[in-house]
Amino acid sequence: MSAEEVAKAFVQHFYNTFDADAQQLGGLFQSSSMLTFEGQQVQGSGIVEKLKSIGKVTHTVKTIDVQPSCTPSAIMIFVTGSVQIGGETNPLHFCEMFQLVSTGPGAYYVHNDVFRLNYGL
Amino acid sequence: MSAEEVAKAFVQHFYNTFDADAQQLGGLFQSSSMLTFEGQQVQGSGIVEKLKSIGKVTHTVKTIDVQPSCTPSAIMIFVTGSVQIGGETNPLHFCEMFQLVSTGPGAYYVHNDVFRLNYGL
Numbered sequence: 312m313s314a315e316e317v318a319k320a321f322v323q324h325f326y327n328t329f330d331a332d333a334q335q336l337g338g339l340f341q342s343s344s345m346l347t348f349e350g351q352q353v354q355g356s357g358i359v360e361k362l363k364s365i366g367k368v369t370h371t372v373k374t375i376d377v378q379p380s381c382t383p384s385a386i387m388i389f390v391t392g393s394v395q396i397g398g399e400t401n402p403l404h405f406c407e408m409f410q411l412v413s414t415g416p417g418a419y420y421v422h423n424d425v426f427r428l429n430y431g432l
Numbered sequence: 433m434s435a436e437e438v439a440k441a442f443v444q445h446f447y448n449t450f451d452a453d454a455q456q457l458g459g460l461f462q463s464s465s466m467l468t469f470e471g472q473q474v475q476g477s478g479i480v481e482k483l484k485s486i487g488k489v490t491h492t493v494k495t496i497d498v499q500p501s502c503t504p505s506a507i508m509i510f511v512t513g514s515v516q517i518g519g520e521t522n523p524l525h526f527c528e529m530f531q532l533v534s535t536g537p538g539a540y541y542v543h544n545d546v547f548r549l550n551y552g553l
Contacts, residue, residue, distance in 0.1 A: 345499045347497045378466045382502065389546040391548050410501065412502045422501070427497070
């Protein structure tokens with residue numbers, strides 16, 4: 312799979328799983344993984360707890376940009392879109408960055424995850 | 433300098449230089465550097481040409497998030513803010529991601545740069 316194919320498959324899987332059951336995202340993160348969510352830093356197993364704490368969310372992806380990272384085993388992914396949080400009907404714009412690092416053929420974990428809301432407001 | 437200090441100094445330098453004279457950004461990029469600007473991919477020396485082609489811009493930074501990358505020599509930086517382009521008085525919101533890679537003590541180049549504006553909601 313090309314980096315673009317990996318990125319598109321990851322993005323679809325990540326947000327579909329997040330919206331259905333954030334608990335199931337646990338397999339994407341390792342102890343060294345980092346999430347910065349609206350400026351709040353969380354690491355390792357704290358990441359899924361943080362994502363679950365947001366409650367019911369529905370993401371709509373607008374753009375996906377992909378670049379190879381500085382090591383051949385890693386991929387940079389940059390996403391923009393909108394998200395409805397809880398019972399709110401007004402979607403908020405978001406941007407989110409991931410760095411995926413390979414753990415073997417066709418397998419990756421999320422090393423970096425930075426999320427910001429209200430981009431575009 | 434900590435990663436946070438490097439990131440803040442870089443962000444201030446990058447946007448101040450961009451707004452004053454984008455030509456002077458050339459020293460931040462190498463032949464392997466990549467820019468994705470609103471989905472358009474440019475590499476190496478094409479990056480400064482692309483940034484210059486945007487014309488007169490004025491950036492205002494709102495947030496800076498920093499994470500260590502998957503190699504000790506690299507830093508992830510995630511910026512949101514607003515930018516006035518050309519003679520437009522309405523600022524547009526943007527988000528931008530950088531990966532800086534060390535080239536020696538206290539010296540970095542931009543390996544990854546992804547930029548997205550918020551129009552076309």
